[in-house]
Amino acid sequence: MxxxxxxxxxxxxxxxxxxxxxxxxxxSIYSALYHQIQARPTNNLFxxxxxxxxxxxxxxxxxLFINYQRLRSLSPWLYGLIFLLLVVVLAVGKxxxxxxxxxxxxxxxxxxxxxxxxxxxxxxxxxxxxxxxxSFPAIKKLISPVGFVVFPxxxxxxxxxxxxxxxxMAIAVTMIxxxxxxxxxxxxxxxxxxxxxxxxxxHVLKPYQKRRILILLSPDLDPLGAGYHIRQSxxxxxxxxxxxxxxxxxTQNKLHFLPEKHTDFIFSVWAEEWGFxxxxxxxxxxxxxxxxxLRVATRSRDRFGSLIVVGxxxxxxxxxxINIGMVIxxxxxxxxxxxxxxxxxxxxxxxxxxxxxxxxxxxRRYVFQTH
Amino acid sequence: MKTRGxxxxxxxxxxxxxxxxxxxxxxxxxxxAVMLLLMMIYLVRLWHLQVLQGDSYRFQSENNRIRIxxxxxxxxxxxxRNGVPIxxxxxxxxxxxIREYITDLDMTIRELARLCERGPDEFFSIIEANKxxxxxxxxxxxxxxxxxxxxxxxxxxxxxxxxxxxxxxKREYKWNGTAAHIIGYLSEITEAELKxxxxxxxxxxxxxxxxxxxxxxxxxxxGSRGGRQLEVDAVGRRVRLLEEHLPIAGHNLxxxxxxxxxxxxxxxxxxxxxxxxxxxPTNGAVLAFACSPSFDQEKFIRGLxxxxxxxxxxxxxxxxxxxxxxxxxxxxxxxxxxxxxxALHEGVISSSSTFTCPGYLEFAxxxxxxxxxxxxGSLSVERAIIESCxxxxxxxxxxxxxxxLAQNVAMFGLGERTGIGLQGEHPGLVPTSWWKKQATGIPxxxxxxxxISIGQGFDLVTxxxxxxxxxxxxxxxxxxxPYVVKRIEGGSSNEIDxxxxxxxxxxxxxxxxxxxxxxALSGVVEDPRGTGHLIRDPVVHIAxxxxxxxxxxxxxxxxxxxxxxxxxxxxxDHAWFVGYAPASDPRICVAALIEHGGHGxxxxxxxxxxxxxxxxxxxxxxxxx
Numbered sequence: 001m002x003x004x005x006x007x008x009x010x011x012x013x014x015x016x017x018x019x020x021x022x023x024x025x026x027x028s029i030y031s032a033l034y035h036q037i038q039a040r041p042t043n044n045l046f047x048x049x050x051x052x053x054x055x056x057x058x059x060x061x062x063x064l065f066i067n068y069q070r071l072r073s074l075s076p077w078l079y080g081l082i083f084l085l086l087v088v089v090l091a092v093g094k095x096x097x098x099x100x101x102x103x104x105x106x107x108x109x110x111x112x113x114x115x116x117x118x119x120x121x122x123x124x125x126x127x128x129x130x131x132x133x134x135s136f137p138a139i140k141k142l143i144s145p146v147g148f149v150v151f152p153x154x155x156x157x158x159x160x161x162x163x164x165x166x167x168x169m170a171i172a173v174t175m176i177x178x179x180x181x182x183x184x185x186x187x188x189x190x191x192x193x194x195x196x197x198x199x200x201x202x203h204v205l206k207p208y209q210k211r212r213i214l215i216l217l218s219p220d221l222d223p224l225g226a227g228y229h230i231r232q233s234x235x236x237x238x239x240x241x242x243x244x245x246x247x248x249x250x251t252q253n254k255l256h257f258l259p260e261k262h263t264d265f266i267f268s269v270w271a272e273e274w275g276f277x278x279x280x281x282x283x284x285x286x287x288x289x290x291x292x293x294l295r296v297a298t299r300s301r302d303r304f305g306s307l308i309v310v311g312x313x314x315x316x317x318x319x320x321x322i323n324i325g326m327v328i329x330x331x332x333x334x335x336x337x338x339x340x341x342x343x344x345x346x347x348x349x350x351x352x353x354x355x356x357x358x359x360x361x362x363x364r365r366y367v368f369q370t371h
Numbered sequence: 372m373k374t375r376g377x378x379x380x381x382x383x384x385x386x387x388x389x390x391x392x393x394x395x396x397x398x399x400x401x402x403x404a405v406m407l408l409l410m411m412i413y414l415v416r417l418w419h420l421q422v423l424q425g426d427s428y429r430f431q432s433e434n435n436r437i438r439i440x441x442x443x444x445x446x447x448x449x450x451x452r453n454g455v456p457i458x459x460x461x462x463x464x465x466x467x468x469i470r471e472y473i474t475d476l477d478m479t480i481r482e483l484a485r486l487c488e489r490g491p492d493e494f495f496s497i498i499e500a501n502k503x504x505x506x507x508x509x510x511x512x513x514x515x516x517x518x519x520x521x522x523x524x525x526x527x528x529x530x531x532x533x534x535x536x537x538x539x540x541k542r543e544y545k546w547n548g549t550a551a552h553i554i555g556y557l558s559e560i561t562e563a564e565l566k567x568x569x570x571x572x573x574x575x576x577x578x579x580x581x582x583x584x585x586x587x588x589x590x591x592x593x594g595s596r597g598g599r600q601l602e603v604d605a606v607g608r609r610v611r612l613l614e615e616h617l618p619i620a621g622h623n624l625x626x627x628x629x630x631x632x633x634x635x636x637x638x639x640x641x642x643x644x645x646x647x648x649x650x651x652p653t654n655g656a657v658l659a660f661a662c663s664p665s666f667d668q669e670k671f672i673r674g675l676x677x678x679x680x681x682x683x684x685x686x687x688x689x690x691x692x693x694x695x696x697x698x699x700x701x702x703x704x705x706x707x708x709x710x711x712x713x714a715l716h717e718g719v720i721s722s723s724s725t726f727t728c729p730g731y732l733e734f735a736x737x738x739x740x741x742x743x744x745x746x747x748g749s750l751s752v753e754r755a756i757i758e759s760c761x762x763x764x765x766x767x768x769x770x771x772x773x774x775x776l777a778q779n780v781a782m783f784g785l786g787e788r789t790g791i792g793l794q795g796e797h798p799g800l801v802p803t804s805w806w807k808k809q810a811t812g813i814p815x816x817x818x819x820x821x822x823i824s825i826g827q828g829f830d831l832v833t834x835x836x837x838x839x840x841x842x843x844x845x846x847x848x849x850x851x852x853p854y855v856v857k858r859i860e861g862g863s864s865n866e867i868d869x870x871x872x873x874x875x876x877x878x879x880x881x882x883x884x885x886x887x888x889x890x891a892l893s894g895v896v897e898d899p900r901g902t903g904h905l906i907r908d909p910v911v912h913i914a915x916x917x918x919x920x921x922x923x924x925x926x927x928x929x930x931x932x933x934x935x936x937x938x939x940x941x942x943x944d945h946a947w948f949v950g951y952a953p954a955s956d957p958r959i960c961v962a963a964l965i966e967h968g969g970h971g972x973x974x975x976x977x978x979x980x981x982x983x984x985x986x987x988x989x990x991x992x993x994x995x996x
Binding site for chain 2: 174177178180228231232234235236237238239240241242251271272275276279280283284287290291294297298310313314317321324325328329330
């Protein structure tokens with residue numbers, strides 16, 4: 001049933017890079033949750049994460065079997081479905097720490113906003129690769145893709161989940177810029193948005209909203225909240241020095257100084273125990289992974305396929321760099337997890353799906369021409 | 372045509388494919404560039420953190436820990452009009468533990484329980500409730516410890532790592548229970564309130580104002596809390612201050628109340644149930660505002676037990692009720708000056724019109740009695756006020772009609788909230804025929820006009836409304852909006868905000884009618900036959916009006932005097948007196964209401980006289996400011 005060429009074109013280098021990142025992730029989670037693992041050896045988040053990886057790989061493997069060309073016709077339906085789920089989650093979602101992100105179906109919890117990241121890529125790829133689209137499209141043709149993005153982003157912001165909203169926007173902006181935007185559109189956009197900032201800040205936002213934004217930009221304004229997290233994160237990373245303190249020897253981590261250490265701040269756990277060398281290796285591994293996936297896009301012979309791959313690469317790229325940036329204190333803390341490293345089921349499955357689709361495009365790069 | 376079209380499409384397609392493969396490589400360059408740029412920035416940053424500053428961070432991570440501490444903001448202080456502090460803050464010592472530094476939690480808890488003379492289970496349940504909070508977050512075990520307990524713990528603290536004594540400002544009511552209804556009290560913010568929009572930026576465990584000024588000026592009184600990041604050693608002792616944000620104290624409030632007068636007024640009300648409100652007729656400032664019985668504000672600060680709260684809320688004397696402006700009472704005869712002004716203004720009567728009072732008025736088969744059994748004879752409006760003749764006002768009311776009466780009386784602020792800015796203000800009631808149809812479905816009966824003309828029936832007023840209404844008569848038609856806070860000071864830039872008196876309206880009644888009614892009101896006290904003659908003072912000239920408001924309808928033909936002796940206290944009439952002084956140049960206007968007190972002339976009027984004397988005597992002395 002499987003064409004031999006399909007297997008030949010499977011890109012194993014992506015899988016090797018991925019496995020290396022996943023190993024780092026599992027080591028870090030093991031260390032971050034060491035106390036929990038000691039207390040409950042069989043029932044802890046580390047075991048859960050291993051189960052999530054198994055499911056993730058099944059999703060990755062499963063996604064190889066459907067020809068990605070079929071997604072073109074399915075995409076509006078999938079987009080509509082997930083969009084609906086985003087509305088549903090606002091209405092009946094489960095509230096955790098003051099935001100409604102989770103839907104529970106048959107005892108299984110998931111975040112529709114995570115899946116939106118994949119669907120938005122497919123939907124935009126399908127739109128931009130249609131016959132009547134050209135590079136540097138006219139303004140009329142940019143209205144609907146902007147709409148595809150803006151409405152889900154607004155729904156996600158209402159949850160509120162700033163991190164996912166930023167991810168969605170970053171993915172969409174990358175894809176639109178990749179297709180090409182005429183200079184004058186960019187100029188007009190920038191010239192209309194910038195003068196609006198001051199009146200919106202002065203008149204539309206309430207004082208507490210302003211304060212939240214200011215704290216986001218400058219955590220020192222809130223030394224007991226966000227500022228505390230960043231300081232602890234910096235101590236953890238810095239104390240790793242060149243070679244690190246060694247596996248399971250991170251004291252900041254052990255003493256629970258690090259907040260969200262198995263999710264958003266997992267990078268500091270790794271950096272504390274493996275030092276500059278370990279951190280650099282992880283960053284380079286991410287660059288390698290992105291380089292390898294983009295290579296699939298350049299090799300693909302159809303626009304739809306390459307756009308899918310660019311979108312999925314953007315998803316991994318931005319999440320990785322925004323997360324590391326906030327943990328090392330160069331970007332504001334917005335709640336984005338580190339792909340394949342942070343704990344989290346929905347996110348992991350989404351990312352495995354993304355890799356699956358990239359491989360899907362890679363495998364069918366010549367098959368397409370025979371049709 | 373068709374073939375040409377197809378051909379063109381084919382060419383387009385080929386061009387497209389070519390264009391795509393050519394542009395492809397170029398399109399990826401920005402992505403690679405952004406990725407490499409970020410990679411370089413991050414690696415440089417990590418080199419800086421881990422290699423260049425690594426030693427310092429390693430030292431911090433091994434030898435020191437960071438602890439965060441809240442610094443509660445003191446609430447604004449409340450002063451009286453002369454700058455006497457009424458409500459302040461005192462230090463309260465809280466016992467706090469930080470589990471991170473505790474090696475043997477069980478032993479520590481047992482030791483602390485022994486030192487505090489409390490059951491260890493109480494502390495264990497607090498620890499259990501905070502199981503999910505991170506270990507470095509302080510947990511409060513005891514709030515506001517007494518001195519003995521504090522001393523015992525302080526002595527043992529060296530061998531109890533992780534035990535911290537935290538200093539917090541706590542509210543202190545210097546004259547506990549004095550002006551309690553107007554100042555209000557605090558209690559801890561609830562979980563539901565913390566989640567709401569109204570109290571954004573509040574923390575759990577903070578106190579918020581519940582009633583009175585503490586509540587309506589919450590946003591001024593509540594400061595904003597600060598915090599500090601401390602570097603501490605392995606057992607939690609402070610090594611170095613890393614960062615500190617000082618709290619911003621709440622704004623201070625200066626009240627219009629005069630504390631000396633307030634205390635005098637409250638002592639007058641001591642064993643009675645009722646309220647006395649004194650305002651300045653020249654600007655609407657509230658000079659004294661006393662309700663009796665009062666309640667213990669400090670109790671709320673310490674935290675009421677369930678039983679205590681139950682006892683307080685179920686007390687038959689309702690100590691929490693603000694009788695000054697939170698409940699409506701029939702005004703009785705104190706209503707008459709307003710009726711007279713309404714009738715004179717509408718031209719229904721003139722200064723010389725007379726009615727004859729035989730001691731009763733027969734109307735639609737009913738006997739409406741005057742309080743004076745054998746009648747007042749023929750009298751004019753001035754004499755009718757002085758002697759408080761009921762029949763005169765029955766007649767006047769009938770001529771005026773309910774709606775014209777209501778329209779004029781409402782101008783004096785009756786039947787509407789005064790706008791003093793306290794929670795739960797009662798609007799009172801000035802009935803109209805439309806109102807009755809709406810409220811009961813039954814049309815207005817003319818006989819009811821007779822009752823409301825002497826302040827009975829549906830009429831409801833608050834003592835505060837009466838004080839302001841009489842102030843409006845005293846100052847020839849200026850109705851002021853009352854205010855209690857005259858100055859707000861403090862805040863980030865230490866600004867001072869003086870609150871200006873606000874004129875609600877100028878009542879469009881001719882000056883000659885005000886003069887006539889004012890003359891009558893001073894006659895009430897000065898004239899030998901005036902109902903308030905008892906309180907006449909040779910020096911200070913008081914003007915005012917007595918009132919005795921029926922609580923229970925007296926049966927027709929019953930002997931009133933006998934009935935009064937027989938009735939139980941809760942069926943006795945409400946006693947009123949509203950007056951101002953000096954009559955020629957009014958500087959204070961006082962309304963006194965004594966629930967079930969009996970006669971206005973004998974019960975309420977002497978109280979008002981004492982309040983006026985106390986205020987004017989004091990005001991003669993030059994003020995400190």
